[in-house]
Amino acid sequence: PSAAKRIFFLADHLDAAEALRIGLVNRVVPKAELDDAVAEWTDRIAHNAPLTIAAAKAAVRQWSLPD
Incomplete structure (x- = not known):
C-alpha cells in the first residue's frame, strides 16, 4: 500500500527494476523477449481448466x- 500511495500521490515514474523490487510487476524481460514471454504466460494460462x-x-x- 505505501508504494501505491507514493506512485499515486507523487506521480512517481518507476523503471522496470524498481517496479520489480516493490512488487508492482512479477517479472521483467528485455523488450526483444517480451512477445515470447507473453506467449509463454498466455499458453500456460490457456492450458489450465476454465473453471x-x-x-x-x-x-x-x-x-x-x-x-
Missing part, C-alpha cells in the same frame, strides 16, 4: 475488496 481460472479470478477479486 480453475474462473475460481482464481474470483478469489483475487474477493481479496481486493475492502474489509
Whole structure:
C-alpha cells in the first residue's frame, strides 16, 4: 500500500527494476523477449481448466475488496 500511495500521490515514474523490487510487476524481460514471454504466460494460462481460472479470478477479486 505505501508504494501505491507514493506512485499515486507523487506521480512517481518507476523503471522496470524498481517496479520489480516493490512488487508492482512479477517479472521483467528485455523488450526483444517480451512477445515470447507473453506467449509463454498466455499458453500456460490457456492450458489450465476454465473453471480453475474462473475460481482464481474470483478469489483475487474477493481479496481486493475492502474489509
